[in-house]
Amino acid sequence: MAWCPHDDSGHISAGAASDDMPCKESQVLNGAASVFARDGYEGASMSRIAAEAGVSKGTLYNYFTCKAELFSAYVHRDCSRWIALVFDELDYAAPPEEMLPQIGRRIFAMLLSDRALVMYRMVVAEAEKFPELAQTFYAAGPARAVAHVAAYISRAAEDGRLCVDDPEFAAEQFLALMQTHLSMKRRLRLIGMPSQAEIEHVVGKAVQMFLSSYGVARPDTI
Amino acid sequence: MAWCPHDDSGHISAGAASDDMPCKESQVLNGAASVFARDGYEGASMSRIAAEAGVSKGTLYNYFTCKAELFSAYVHRDCSRWIALVFDELDYAAPPEEMLPQIGRRIFAMLLSDRALVMYRMVVAEAEKFPELAQTFYAAGPARAVAHVAAYISRAAEDGRLCVDDPEFAAEQFLALMQTHLSMKRRLRLIGMPSQAEIEHVVGKAVQMFLSSYGVARPDTI
Amino acid sequence: MAWCPHDDSGHISAGAASDDMPCKESQVLNGAASVFARDGYEGASMSRIAAEAGVSKGTLYNYFTCKAELFSAYVHRDCSRWIALVFDELDYAAPPEEMLPQIGRRIFAMLLSDRALVMYRMVVAEAEKFPELAQTFYAAGPARAVAHVAAYISRAAEDGRLCVDDPEFAAEQFLALMQTHLSMKRRLRLIGMPSQAEIEHVVGKAVQMFLSSYGVARPDTI
Amino acid sequence: MAWCPHDDSGHISAGAASDDMPCKESQVLNGAASVFARDGYEGASMSRIAAEAGVSKGTLYNYFTCKAELFSAYVHRDCSRWIALVFDELDYAAPPEEMLPQIGRRIFAMLLSDRALVMYRMVVAEAEKFPELAQTFYAAGPARAVAHVAAYISRAAEDGRLCVDDPEFAAEQFLALMQTHLSMKRRLRLIGMPSQAEIEHVVGKAVQMFLSSYGVARPDTI
DNA sequence: GATGAATGAGGGTTCATTCAT
DNA sequence: AATGAATGAACCCTCATTCAT
Numbered sequence A, B, C, D: 001m002a003w004c005p006h007d008d009s010g011h012i013s014a015g016a017a018s019d020d021m022p023c024k025e026s027q028v029l030n031g032a033a034s035v036f037a038r039d040g041y042e043g044a045s046m047s048r049i050a051a052e053a054g055v056s057k058g059t060l061y062n063y064f065t066c067k068a069e070l071f072s073a074y075v076h077r078d079c080s081r082w083i084a085l086v087f088d089e090l091d092y093a094a095p096p097e098e099m100l101p102q103i104g105r106r107i108f109a110m111l112l113s114d115r116a117l118v119m120y121r122m123v124v125a126e127a128e129k130f131p132e133l134a135q136t137f138y139a140a141g142p143a144r145a146v147a148h149v150a151a152y153i154s155r156a157a158e159d160g161r162l163c164v165d166d167p168e169f170a171a172e173q174f175l176a177l178m179q180t181h182l183s184m185k186r187r188l189r190l191i192g193m194p195s196q197a198e199i200e201h202v203v204g205k206a207v208q209m210f211l212s213s214y215g216v217a218r219p220d221t222i
Numbered sequence E: 001g002a003t004g005a006a007t008g009a010g011g012g013t014t015c016a017t018t019c020a021t
Numbered sequence F: 001a002a003t004g005a006a007t008g009a010a011c012c013c014t015c016a017t018t019c020a021t
Helices: A024-043 A046-053 A057-063 A067-086 A096-111 A114-125 A131-140 A142-158 A167-178 A181-187 A196-214 B024-043 B046-053 B057-063 B067-082 B096-111 B114-125 B131-158 B167-178 B181-187 B196-214 C024-043 C046-053 C057-063 C067-086 C096-111 C114-125 C131-158 C167-178 C181-187 C196-214 D024-043 D046-053 D057-063 D067-082 D096-111 D114-125 D131-140 D142-158 D167-178 D181-187 D196-214
Strands: none
Touching: A024 A046, A024 A057, A024 A067, A024 A114, A024 B024, A046 A057, A046 A067, A067 A096, A067 A114, A067 A131, A096 A142, A096 A167, A096 A196, A114 A131, A114 A181, A114 B114, A131 A142, A142 A167, A142 B181, A167 A196, A167 B167, A167 B196, A181 B131, A196 B167, A196 B196, B024 B046, B024 B057, B024 B067, B024 B114, B046 B057, B046 B067, B067 B114, B067 B131, B096 B131, B096 B167, B096 B196, B114 B131, B114 B181, B131 B167, B167 B196, C024 C046, C024 C057, C024 C067, C024 C114, C024 D024, C046 C057, C046 C067, C067 C096, C067 C114, C067 C131, C096 C131, C096 C167, C096 C196, C114 C131, C114 C181, C114 D114, C131 C167, C131 D181, C167 C196, C167 D167, C167 D196, C181 D142, C196 D167, C196 D196, D024 D046, D024 D057, D024 D067, D024 D114, D046 D057, D046 D067, D067 D114, D067 D131, D096 D142, D096 D167, D096 D196, D114 D131, D114 D181, D131 D142, D142 D167, D167 D196
16 A cells, blocks of 8 residues: 555455454444545545544544555455445356346446445545555456456357357446446436336347347247 | 535626636636646645636635635536537538447547546546536536437438437447446546557447447448 | 755745844744743644744744744744854953953853753754754854854964964863853753852853963063 | 652652563663653653553553653663763772873763763753753762762872862863863764764863863972 | 735644553 | 553644735
8 A cells, every 4th residue: 555654554454354343443444434435535534434433533543544544445345345246146057138137237236326336436536546446446346347247258159149259348348338328327426226117228228239249140039 | 506605606707708718717717627637626725726827815716705616617617618529520421330430439539538537537526515517517528429429320310321219328328338448447547548449449349239239231231 | 954844935034034023923933932942842832832922823834834944943043143142242352361251251141041041952852853953053053152262262372362272172172161060950950040159150260270271471470 | 740640659669670670660661761762752652662662551551650750760760870880990099190081081981972962862851841850860970970070189189189179160170171062063963973082182181271270290290 | 806824623643541351 | 460442632734715905
């Protein structure tokens, strides 16, 4: 954490901290999450974080050497958490017509969830000041999403269910198709969470376009 | 401007200010542009803005009642400026195979330009605190882009060159296909400006996918 | 002022500031003098200095970029002030028997004055952290004292009134003889200002010893 | 210890603590010595002292009621230690021409040693806040030095080797002559330890001046 | 209209001290 | 007796804002 002038601590608890730490550290991180999410990095004050966490300001510094490290720990923790949920328990053997909409729905839901939006906003806003945070976010989030989808596409291609030469790029295209202006509007806080119907529409059209480009003519549809 | 505790002024200069104001106000706005772009809203200080603009701190407050209003004026002004270029001097009568790549290239260049990225980052970061700013940004930028592309698609559909039932949604899909992870990485400052070859690749693939879904079989390709 | 992390200001007023500045800057310096003298560098707080000076905390930073620079300005100003007084209006043509006691008395008075003691204490205490301040103090105080006395001794030697081979060292010795444990005790705050009789005794003995070593036999005393 | 707001303890361990305490208390004092010497009273932090001593912060408060008392105990202990060496194993029967330079050299070496300088600086700096510490320092250091030298001078006077009416004052003068500006510069950290030649020069000149004032004509020099 | 000195609340951070374990 | 997590006051410094000139 080169950006932190006080970082000589070898603080490593962030990685080990589980969801249900009963300790002050997670209490602090939860407070930080609220305040950072609401006020952004610069806008958040250590005083407010301490108050939100229900600890004294000094306690903050018993766990994190400075504001920047606390922010970093918060981003790392939350990044790791929610990407996992998207790709759990998918049936990778399902045909594209079933699988792609399912993945699409989940991606969509995650992409537009409050938590992810808040995180996205903060990481984008502070990308200049915290480059390695942007890296972490990208690796934990978008990159893993692409990897998962690409893996499925590869497999489907091997099975003769898709006709794809560059699975990774195809995956990126599929994910890009989720990001119509619904996403943009949501990121800008212009709209709330879209309705299920809206989601289905976007996902459906995305799958349709994707298959019209990469799909194979299926005998059973003739 | 509900976020501004001092807003009792009916200050309307933002709308009236033209591009080439020779006055102090535009001088101030130019200074603000530099500093806000570099430091973000919270990170910018009125002192630095005054210094950058070459005026005194007091002068800032003669034109803008508070920091928030100055920020708002800056975003409004700059938003209006930069979208126009993308759709200037396009030949709307050209066939999709020529027109779409051309639009794609321009969109791409604008999307990833430093100016747009800076603006995007700021508006996203402060969307919570300045909701009407996000609205302005969306209307001036993404919405106009969609409108332009949709208009072209409509016309092409009428000319029998595309087969599209919902031109607006199709336009959104086309624009979405520009936003592979190249865009995401650039937004996160993980990469610099992509090479021309990379851009061509993304644009080419996007057009190809778009046409495979919405294109009509053209006699001259048989 | 390499020790000051914020010093990029080219602040030069310290040199130009006269004794009777009617401005805030001297007001601040006077407040700083009181508080630094009482509490030392580390012990002094900018809040207290502001209060003592009757200005706001922010005003301090309008004149001095940081605490260290304020301290430095205070030392520089006061150093320059009081050395001058010691050697003013001396009759350098007087014979050693008259001149040396007179110089001795003045040196003594200055050496043990509250102001000089306070300054000495602070400079000694912070010599490690402010090396160039120690240099300034030495140059403005002790070094000039030696130079003045050495100049007189040189002249007296040329006039045949003293027999000295190394006037500078002789001057140092003369000054050293002022520093019996009366000085040490005063520096340690163990005693108050010595009585006139005590001073006369020390000075008289010092002159006597000095002359017994460097004096010439005078015809008129035979 | 009126300066200590928590002093209700009748803590007397400082006096009872011997040089070779194998216990935590001396461990703490050793840590305190390092940190106080390096950082001064205000600059030292209880955390660093605890770390340096290899004990917990809580343990500090089991032995010393507050920072001020710990500081006081440290100064008292160290003051007692270092003066003894100067006057050990001197041959008090030696003639002044031999004895005085020898004493002079030792005094000089001690006066300018890092340890003594550090202690001197701290005691001088905090003389206002810890008056009884200054007293301890003076009694343990300068006062004993004067007493030793005065005792020798008395004896030499009785033996007819010196002509002195006030041995104590003569002793102070002799010691004062050690303190040319070499000492001042060293105290101000402007120079490092002087060379042996420089020391010999100052000591030689001091002895010469002292003897020219208080010496007796020696038959063997006729 | 333009200035910039003055303000004081609030920023991040440190630290002497306490107390449950 | 020993610990170290927790505290909260105080630290230095920044900054949006005001106002006399």
